[in-house]
Amino acid sequence: MDDRLHDNWTTQLRKGLLEMCILNAIKPGRAYGYEIVRRLRQIEGLVIGEGTIYPILSRFHREGLVETHLEESSAGPARKYYELTDRGKKLLKKMSATWETIVRGVRNL
Amino acid sequence: MDDRLHDNWTTQLRKGLLEMCILNAIKPGRAYGYEIVRRLRQIEGLVIGEGTIYPILSRFHREGLVETHLEESSAGPARKYYELTDRGKKLLKKMSATWETIVRGVRNL
DNA sequence: AAATATACCTTGCATTACAAGGTAGCGTGC
């Protein structure tokens, strides 16, 4: 009962949150789109598809948060790798801090 | 720097999250709109205005999550009080569980 | 009577997540 409402709600809940998670997934070094999809799918409550991630990655690039370069793959088509720029790193740090504040705030009712 | 991006991001982050917080604010007993605005404003990172809350409360009522009744006030115009229905309580419980799962998932990278 | 605080509501805009669909490279089995 109310699965419809709850599902819709989780979709809304992912807004914004996905950006932080994707930046976080790129942070350690570099990553390509398809890889990030597979990684984030393993996290409960964070389902994500390709139609969601590619527009986000494009936006990141447009906003100067990431740099990209193509690399050929021996197991399929070329991969577009993403790396965080300084701007991207700074924004992620700010996001993480805000996230922690909100999580704490919600916990305290 | 990047305040614009960060502010926009927090706006997106509030999507969905506000619903859970508002239901939570009503849960203890009853509450009216203007009161909820003042309460949630005190939580860091959860700024909220009247133009945000009234549409949400209307939706809650339309979806059968809350019941309302008017009560006169000696200190201003009449207040519209909201109370959770059983549906509302159940949905809030489900939301809280999902929220905890996501918070845990994000913490584990 | 003017200003302030309370209390409600609506309209229009900007932004996002996602399903659905499309393109293409590489390997396996028939």
Place this chain on the structure above:
DNA sequence: GCACGCTACCTTGTAATGCAAGGTATATTT
């Protein structure tokens, strides 16, 4: 050779939300 599946990228259209701005009205204070 070719059909299938997996990898890997991208675009379009839809649905849903948050919010600034504006509007209405009551009660108190100056």
